[in-house]
Amino acid sequence: MSHLVKKTQDSLKSIILNAVKKAVAAGTLPCDAESSFNIEVPADRLNGDFSSNAALAWARDFRMSPKKIAQEICANLDFEDTYFDKAEVAGPGFLNFYLNQRYYADILLDIKEKGKNYGRSDYGKGEKINVEFVSANPTGPMHMGNARGGALGDCLAAVLDFAGYDVTREFYVNDAGNQIDKFAMSLDIRYQQIYKGENFVELPEDSYHGEDIKECARDFADSYGDKYLDVDEQERRKALVDHVLPKNIQAMKDNLLKYRIEYDKWFHESVLYNNGELEQTLEVMKSKDLTYEKDGALWYKATEHGGEKDEVLVRANGNPTYFAADIAYHRNKLAVRKFDKAINIWGADHHGHVARIKGALDAIGVDGERLDIILMQLVRLTRDGEVVRMSKRTGKAITLTDLLEDIPIDAVRFLFNMREPSSQMEFDLDLAVEQSAKNPVYYCQYAHARICSIHKKLNSENIFPRECTQEELELLTMPEEKELIRHLSSLTDEIITAAKNYDPARITRYTVELATLLHKFYNSCRVKCGDEPLMQARLFLCDCVRSTIKNALDMFKITVPESM
RNA sequence: GCGCUUGUAGCUCAGUAGGAUAGAGCAACUGCCUUCUAAGCAGUAGGCCGUGGGUUCGAAUCCCUCCAAGCGUGCCA
Numbered sequence: 001m002s003h004l005v006k007k008t009q010d011s012l013k014s015i016i017l018n019a020v021k022k023a024v025a026a027g028t029l030p031c032d033a034e035s036s037f038n039i040e041v042p043a044d045r046l047n048g049d050f051s052s053n054a055a056l057a058w059a060r061d062f063r064m065s066p067k068k069i070a071q072e073i074c075a076n077l078d079f080e081d082t083y084f085d086k087a088e089v090a091g092p093g094f095l096n097f098y099l100n101q102r103y104y105a106d107i108l109l110d111i112k113e114k115g116k117n118y119g120r121s122d123y124g125k126g127e128k129i130n131v132e133f134v135s136a137n138p139t140g141p142m143h144m145g146n147a148r149g150g151a152l153g154d155c156l157a158a159v160l161d162f163a164g165y166d167v168t169r170e171f172y173v174n175d176a177g178n179q180i181d182k183f184a185m186s187l188d189i190r191y192q193q194i195y196k197g198e199n200f201v202e203l204p205e206d207s208y209h210g211e212d213i214k215e216c217a218r219d220f221a222d223s224y225g226d227k228y229l230d231v232d233e234q235e236r237r238k239a240l241v242d243h244v245l246p247k248n249i250q251a252m253k254d255n256l257l258k259y260r261i262e263y264d265k266w267f268h269e270s271v272l273y274n275n276g277e278l279e280q281t282l283e284v285m286k287s288k289d290l291t292y293e294k295d296g297a298l299w300y301k302a303t304e305h306g307g308e309k310d311e312v313l314v315r316a317n318g319n320p321t322y323f324a325a326d327i328a329y330h331r332n333k334l335a336v337r338k339f340d341k342a343i344n345i346w347g348a349d350h351h352g353h354v355a356r357i358k359g360a361l362d363a364i365g366v367d368g369e370r371l372d373i374i375l376m377q378l379v380r381l382t383r384d385g386e387v388v389r390m391s392k393r394t395g396k397a398i399t400l401t402d403l404l405e406d407i408p409i410d411a412v413r414f415l416f417n418m419r420e421p422s423s424q425m426e427f428d429l430d431l432a433v434e435q436s437a438k439n440p441v442y443y444c445q446y447a448h449a450r451i452c453s454i455h456k457k458l459n460s461e462n463i464f465p466r467e468c469t470q471e472e473l474e475l476l477t478m479p480e481e482k483e484l485i486r487h488l489s490s491l492t493d494e495i496i497t498a499a500k501n502y503d504p505a506r507i508t509r510y511t512v513e514l515a516t517l518l519h520k521f522y523n524s525c526r527v528k529c530g531d532e533p534l535m536q537a538r539l540f541l542c543d544c545v546r547s548t549i550k551n552a553l554d555m556f557k558i559t560v561p562e563s564m
Numbered sequence: 565g566c567g568c569u570u571g572u573a574g575c576u577c578a579g580u581a582g583g584a585u586a587g588a589g590c591a592a593c594u595g596c597c598u599u600c601u602a603a604g605c606a607g608u609a610g611g612c613c614g615u616g617g618g619u620u621c622g623a624a625u626c627c628c629u630c631c632a633a634g635c636g637u638g639c640c641a
Contacts, residue, residue: 038583040580040583041580042584043579043584043586043587044584044585047584051583051584053583056583056621056622059621060621066621090584091583091584092583092584092621092622094583094584137641174641177641178639178640178641179640179641182640206640295639296639297639299639308566308567308637309637311639312638312639313639314639315639316639317639319639321639321640321641322640322641323641326641347635348568348569348570348634348635348636349634349635349636350635350636350641351567351568351569351635351636352567352568352635352636352637353636353641354568355567355568375568375569377569377570377634377635378634378635418576418577419576419577419578420577420578422569422570423570423576423577439603440589442603443589443603443604445603446601446603446604447604449601449603450600450601450604451600453600453601454600454601455600456600457600457601458600461600494580497580500581501580501581505578506580509577509578509588512588512589513588516588519604519605520604520605520606522600522601522604522605523596523604523605523606524605526599526600527600528599528600563601564601564603
């Protein structure tokens with residue numbers, strides 16, 4: 001799936017090199033160029049549609065001033081049968097190139113032909129990527145922090161998919177290990193308190209104190225009454241967990257679905273305990289002499305593999321640590337299920353874990369480079385100018401459900417993808433709700449609705465869009481029209497760059513810019529203008545803008561209303 | 565203490581694998597609807613790119629110093 005922009009840029013390189021050859025033959029340049037040079041899109045349109053730093057890059061090779069070199073190249077350019085019609089030397093020696101109208105017409109025809117596939121490419125063809133995100137602890141409800149990770153992960157996966165990768169969206173369910181034991185204990189105590197009073201047993205410091213635990217215990221009691229009070233503690237706790245955990249997991253699925261996130265795979269940590277992979281992983285580590293025993297626990301010699309200190313793998317009480325399970329889990333992703341790449345989205349508070357897990361993977365012979373961790377700064381919520389602490393302890397966490405009830409999902413998904421993950425964002429709840437009508441997402445949706453409105457209006461006057469010829473599309477010569485087309489043309493590259501950099505925020509910014517250009521066009525060029533071919537060409541352009549906005553927002557599962 | 569991340573307009577952020585005069589949005593101010601949606605457009609104002617040095621034709625961008633903020637440094641996850 002070649003795309004026009006790339007092809008045009010590549011052709012420009014050979015056009016320049018040919019000019020150099022001609023100049024060398026004519027004796028006006030000393031020798032062929034060696035240093036590499038770039039074709040770029042200048043920030044300022046006054047500097048052309050494409051520019052090249054070739055002359056600057058070759059100043060040393062040629063022992064000539066960049067400006068002189070640029071003039072020589074310029075004089076020898078041959079634009080016969082290309083999309084260019086002129087070039088200029090500017091500034092210290094930049095070569096600026098200007099596209100002809102045929103290029104703009106062909107861009108539009110290309111967009112129209114690709115339709116809803118416009119923006120897709122095969123850049124990542126053949127590569128299997130696993131994107132794991134949210135992976136909230138099933139011991140309680142999801143909170144605001146998970147909202148950012150959810151929007152980020154889902155949209156990153158979408159971007160990778162559009163760029164041609166084979167993407168799997170995955171949720172890691174921590175349904176085993178220590179925290180489940182604590183969860184069971186907390187539930188058990190709350191359950192007993194229902195019948196024996198709050199003072200009967202006290203909740204230890206390191207248990208879950210949230211209100212949600214009480215509700216879960218109450219729910220269990222509603223189903224089974226007090227019949228578990230007298231059974232063996234282990235059996236009672238197992239019954240509690242078996243009852244509550246699936247419900248919690250289902251609640252997370254429901255919530256995420258409301259948030260328009262659908263996973264391909266819910267991977268349960270317990271699987272690693274049951275299928276022997278955790279055990280195997282520990283055996284591999286032992287056999288590679290990566291472990292030792294101390295104080296009754298099994299330790300990993302992390303310090304010998306770039307770590308700051310050694311880490312416990314199996315506690316003295318026999319329970320494996322989260323770290324041990326995590327090694328087994330990533331070994332599963334990369335070595336068992338054979339993903340070429342695994343991307344994890346983690347809260348920045350887990351950053352200390354990054355080097356450890358990669359180092360451990362390297363140590364067991366799985367290339368840690370294949371694991372990419374995106375650290376996302378946690379969202380700091382403020383309300384009435386004060387920071388809202390999200391503590392699970394106090395049970396005051398703002399849940400994902402609360403958030404989705406307050407702020408439209410389109411807005412949340414868009415907003416969380418406006419900034420790079422590494423930015424520490426402050427999120428004023430009141431402002432987010434209050435300003436929702438001014439949210440950039442509405443600005444983009446409005447552009448789409450406006451175009452639909454033009455169509456409706458013209459339809460009511462019995463004017464309908466028709467196919468346009470290349471010649472007709474070449475009538476779009478206003479600066480606002482050309483800007484718009486140029487921006488339309490960059491979607492595919494934008495998606496590829498977003499995929500390369502793991503930065504879906506590029507797409508929201510792209511869409512805002514597209515909306516801006518549409519609004520500018522709308523204010524300076526009337527579609528219904530009395531000139532039939534021009535009107536049809538503008539309708540064609542509008543249609544391309546509409547489908548491009550739709551493709552971009554569809555990709556992020558954000559709705560595109562036809563009227564607002 | 566050590567480690568990771570971040571410092572760009574009053575606020576929230578861009579700045580594309582050094583490039584041409586550092587850009588948007590919000591907030592403020594001034595204009596534009598008898599003509600396809602004013603949820604829009606045009607304009608004004610606002611900056612020692614945290615500090616100090618270095619690298620080169622050229623640095624917000626790369627290297628080092630320092631300052632500030634957030635987080636981490638559990639037999640928690």
